[in-house]
Amino acid sequence: MAELTYDDFKNKLSIQDVLIDAGYTLNRRDGLRYPSYVRLDSEGRRIRGDKFIVTANGLCCFQPPTRKNYNVISFIKEHPEMFSDYTAGMDKDRLVNLVCNRLLNNPIEEREKKIINPQRDLPPFKIDDYKLHRFDGNDRETQKPFYPYFQPRGINLSTQYAFHHHFVLAERTVGDQTYKNLSFPMTIPGSSDGKIVGLEERGRRKQDGTSYKGMARGSNASEGLWIASPMGTKLQDAKRVFIFESAYDAMAFYQMLAGKDSNLTTQEKKELVGGIYASTGGNPSAKQFEGLLRTAKDATFHMGFDMDDAGMKFADMFRDLAEKANVPSNRVVREETNDGYKDFNEELLAMIERKNHPLAKGNVPEEYKAYVDSFRKGTDNIPSTKDVLHPNSEQIDLLPKSVQKLYARYEALYEDAYEMRSSRLVAPCDKEEAINQASEAWKTFKESLCKALDIKEDTAALDVESEDVGNDKKIQHDVDYTTSVDEQGNVAMEVETSDQEERRHYHR
Known part of the structure; x- marks a missing residue:
């Protein structure tokens, strides 16, 4: 059979076929005119924020609130970890061919794996290539430039103070272009010199709701992690290590549990402040996990990965490595979001939205409290x-x-x-x-x-x-x-x- 092209894939495959293969389920409550697909957790409940809506022409889908359309090809390329055919480092075009041919029941020849010397076009990361703007806890003017990055994520000033030694605005000029991102320095667990080996980067939110996320050029993302502690605890001395896929999720988790609205005791909050917060900056590697396990020998590890299929796989991967490192199972804990939210930053934003709602308990004028309370289905219900x-x-x-x-x-x-x-x-x-x-x-x-x-x-x-x-x-x-x-x-x-x-x- 002749080899199929991208045009063949787009003509013969429906985006709905690809969504189903990626683990999504048709959400019948939204009707069939504009079908939507959602992910379900292990108990069959919807994972909030993980939803794709099929466009009117049926050829593409998008994930609200962002209106970025994905066709059959671009969806696979931008979400490789959702497909069973994917292995780390695989060429995205190769993945598209594997997934689409499998869905079309079109057998393809197994290619012989070649071992070649990878090209090393990128020079190693050097922090000296960047101009760094730091957050000074005693200088309000130095804090203002961080507002456009943290405010859309719901990260308040108190949380920024807690982590201010562990993030910067990094500015780099290439030719006549200058790039500036919120950056979270990455180090290798257990390294004696604490050398920065990369940056987890996050851009400002654009008008369409999207924002840049990635790694600085030349970052050692296979071994390096963002490692932070509000109290300045050293990784080797840590009693609790909280691990996330992004620094935003780590800070959101801390804010919800250590903030004034938390139900935790004073002692429990002290443990949070003294904990280590680590971010893999995306898909984790075995070397990142092994570095944490090797260095924080007496710690309890709290896994705060996303609540999607990829996050579940990361949790399983960490458990396997912890078992090999002889870490008792009771020192490996899975942290889960409430109410089916995909990640902790999403949960924080929802919590802020509820708190700011005009019908929330603390926002109703005194003379209307009894009236509005009569409609509540629970103490904190809106x-x-x-x-x-x-x-x-x-x-x-x-x-x-x-x-x-x-x-x-x-x-x-x-x-x-x-x-x-x-x-x-x-x-x-x-x-x-x-x-x-x-x-x-x-x-x-x-x-x-x-x-x-x-x-x-x-x-x-x-x-x-x-x-x-x-x-x-x-x-x-x-x-x-x-x-x-x-x-x-x-x-x-x-x-x-x-x-x-x-x-x-x-x-x-």
């Missing part, structure tokens, strides 16, 4: 805006008197409009005027609530219920039984009915 804008009679009584009066006016106008509706003695134009007045009163009530609670309506329409009393419809104070109200507040006078720890975390 009720939906739709629920808060559609109270029942008991909840109405919890509102300030001035807002109760607005609702009472709407109720009275609505009942007048309803009575007019069935009367033959009222002109159609008067009926319409009554409906308009009720609609305006409803709008006024909702706008008052929205302004007081700093919320915006997020529902398209209010579904209403009906209740039969004899042959008539019953109207009550708290339920709009015979009308529907759209998001603009327009009242329609039709009768409609509708139905209303396996050491899981570090003491989290």
Whole structure:
């Protein structure tokens, strides 16, 4: 059979076939018009933030919120670790051929492996090639340039202070181009001189939500790691070592557990401050893990890898190496995110979003606390805006008197409009005027609530219920039984009915 080309692969394979092969499952709740695919954890629950949506033409997919389209070829090249055919260092074009031919049941000849001397085009990493801007804890002006890097990641100033000896802004000029990135210096575990052998780099967030991430040119990423400690603990003295795929995840984990909102005891927080935080800067290598295990001989190792398939493989890899190094299994702990988040930075951002929500407990004005609390399904639950804008009679009584009066006016106008509706003695134009007045009163009530609670309506329409009393419809104070109200507040006078720890975390 003739060798297939990239055009053949794109014409014969669906992006959905590739997503399924990469371990994704069709999310039927999103419908079939724009199919979405999600990853599931070991218990069959969705992993948050790990979702791809198929584009309208069915040829590509993208991962929200970033609108970067992947076709069959680019998806495989940019996510090689998701495919069983991939081995470390494999040529990406070779991987595409293996995956696509396998999916098409097209056998390809096994190539003889050649051992060649790798080209060494890149010179070894030299920190002297960079101009370094450091974060000075006593100089506010030196701290400001770091804001565009940390703020979108939710890393607060307190966490930046804790780790400020372990990151820099590294600026390098090549020709007439100058590059500046937030950089996390990498060292080899156990090295006597503490020489910096590379940089884990992160760029500023762009308008499309993406940002650069990678390694500095010539970095020794096979042995070097970012190794940091807020207290300045040496790796060989560490009692706890927390390992992540990125420095952002490490700092996010620390912030959630050592911050003022944490439920940990003072002693537990001290252990966190005295711990070692390490980042592999992406896919880890055996040498990185072996260096940590060899140097931190008495430590308990906490694995904070992502909650996707790749992260699970990294955890298994570390356990195998720890077993070979005679590290007891009770000193190897898997740290997991809450609520199915993909990584700890994603969980931190979600936590900040909840905390800043206008209906979060600490953000509701005092005179509305009892009212909003009546909608909560749990102590820290954030009720939906739709629920808060559609109270029942008991909840109405919890509102300030001035807002109760607005609702009472709407109720009275609505009942007048309803009575007019069935009367033959009222002109159609008067009926319409009554409906308009009720609609305006409803709008006024909702706008008052929205302004007081700093919320915006997020529902398209209010579904209403009906209740039969004899042959008539019953109207009550708290339920709009015979009308529907759209998001603009327009009242329609039709009768409609509708139905209303396996050491899981570090003491989290």
